[in-house]
Amino acid sequence: MIGVISYLVFFTTVASILAIAVLGLNLQWGNTGLFNGGVAAFFGAGAYGTLILGGTPQAGHLGGFGLFYPLAVLGGMAAAGVLAWIVGVATLRLRHDYLAISTFGVAVAFENVMRNAEALAGGAKGLRGFERPLRDALGDGFVYNIAFLLVVLVLLLATYLFLERLVGSPFGRLLRAIREDETAARSLGKSPARVRLTAFVTGAVIMGLAGALYGTFYAFVSPQDVLPTLTFQIWAMLIVGGAGNNRGAILGTFLIWGAWTASGWALSRFAPIEAQLYAGSIQYVLIGLVIVGMLLWRPQGLFPERLVVSQSGQG
Amino acid sequence: MPDAALEAVGITAGYVPDLPILLDVSLRAEAGSVTVIIGPNGAGKSTLIKAIAGLVPVSRGTVALRGQDITGLRPHHMARHGIAYVPQTDNIFRSLTVGQNLDLALRRAGSAGPDRLARLLDRFPALADKRGDKAGALSGGQRQFLAVAMALATAPQLILMDEPSAGLAPKAAQEVLEFARDLTEQGVTILLVEQNVNQALRLADHCYILAEGRNQVDGPAEALLGDPIVAEIYLGGKRLRAGA
């Protein structure tokens, strides 16, 4: 019984962390129409940033600044923001496919640098030497995991409320206006490029928060954690949930993460041993089918955005 | 009444389904005449001629060419029915040479060949010297003439022109419009959208005024020249017909 509960705690923790990243993506794609093909990079920047800033000194690679934990998290989020700002400045005034390509590229480059730069991030072996905060007080066991889950849930709720307020604010309406009709938004005297940059960086900072929590949870991060697969998974979660809808995004995350872990478990349990090598391929095909299938047959997602009546009031 | 060169009846059209830009617009252009569409920004003027050219889906209404229904024909078939469309901007292929642009246009008419090209260029001496130049390097007026030359390549009955004088120096604008006017003497029907109201009204035979996607007023161009109703519609002082 305790095994089941502790698994559920584990599952909910990871899913909630991913949900934060999906919310960040929803701000970019669902609310602003910005394609981010490199979610893994911003997520990874948060994780690496936090672990480097908050870790204990290590021989062989940078880090061990031992910063107070919340500061380390903020540092990780800032790293994600800076990365997004660089890509955004270069691409957001151009046609949309440049952003798609550049974000995809930044994720490839990020993973590549983390894998090779031993002195910066521990290379392929990953980043060790991070002590989970309050470990002395709470230990390493079940109590700690429950406490951590609570922190994650509070942050998920905070992110959700923040985004709901943002979307309802004049800034949120501006985002929608730009998504629907850029020329019209420009004629209102707003600079679409700047507004989009703000939304893009904010979304990336939220992904950075998710990465920070993920890194904290495992007290470890390696290039394996920032593969393009993560980007695909987060995309599938958003599109299943329904782009533009924050509650749907969270539901979509739990649904897809559940399906992903369940299919992984089923394949490892029932697939013949010689097919185990291909379990990953089968899962990727499934994720691809979910993405394409949703686009073709249910582009609004399973939980579509509530209909928002245009402010201008047609007719 | 005999069949008009072009008759559009009750056109409702828009780029996206359920978001019509034109509402129940009708228009008639007599053979060999110049008909001009004017109206304030966002009136749907360009959308109307794009809808006639098959570039914007028509959800209701019909377009007929000499009595023959052409509604919803795909744009590349329009040429075969004798309709040529000259867009406002990007109306030539900049990366091709002048000669290649014209070759493409002639080929669509199934009439390419050195003699056809030479005859076409005879009418546009300014282009003849620039045959080998990149069309992107032409001046604004020359571009507009190239666009018109491409339209003429198919020997069309009807030419749709979207603000042919936009962005041109006054002299070049005048030249383009007069060239269009002269074409009617060979029986070609011209339908054009114009921003420059007075210039357009002086040139045209008949005029339609559009606002907010609907017909407002139409009449002989001469009669509308100086009619205060034109200014009223432009300034929005006049109560617009229907909707609004």
Next chain:
Amino acid sequence: MIQHLLDGILIGAILSLGAIGLTMVMHMLRFANFSHAELLSIGAYAALVFDKLFKVLMPVLADQIGPLSMTWALVLAIVLSMALTGASAVLFDRLVFRRVREKGEELSMVFASFGLALIVRNVIGLVFGLHTQLYSQDIVFAVVLSRDPLLLVKPDQLAALAATLAIMAALHLVLSRTTFGYALRAVAENPVLAQVNGIDLRRMIVIVWLLGGGLASLAGVFYGLSNQISPVIGRDLVLPIFAATIVGGIGSIYGAVLGGFIVGIAANLALFVLPSGYSPSVPFLIIIAVLLLRPNGLFGEART
């Protein structure tokens, strides 16, 4: 130095072949097609299958051509693979892209291409296995072109380069001398105006997919010949091919050719300053540099 330059030209030819189709599709259909590079994988594996088939059916064809590891069977297989890959590109358009396009969801096309790439790559992995394969088990030694400086090249690579250049020359003749070529360039530059000028856009889209797929298949085979065939060819080449289109300017066919060579050479010369492990990052650096310095590329035109 010169060896790096040579290697850069060899890989550059492959990137150019891949980029030609991509740049046209990106410009005409207005989306970044992340599944384009998977056509290289399809091409490489299709040629592998046809090659084996021909060798069994017609053993005469199994002889090597001169100093190459390439056989006549492989040459025939390449031709069939080009046709098959072109047809798959058309099929993907029918099944996925056209349907998304007709819903008016322009932005979703990028997304659909991501999903499609994932499916294609992993289905290939499931069918052919995740291990690497070769067209020929015979070891063909690199030929020493010169001793000082030392220059090594495989005969297959030279043949591939020559074939690429020949195809590009043929393409150039078509584009610059025939009405069909003008129409192709017209469609790439301005699809709406092309329609107005009597060009059937749907038909041209099919032709562009066929052409892009065929050239991508060739690129895939050449990559397989100089390296090895694996299901991750597409994954590894997608970014360099995108970089080539951006360097050349999206929509410009000549730009794509030049961009391919520039990216190939730059990526190889970068090995002077960077350890080789970092080479996958180089295309990204090139993309960012171009976007900051000359966002429309060498030959592209501004378009929002």
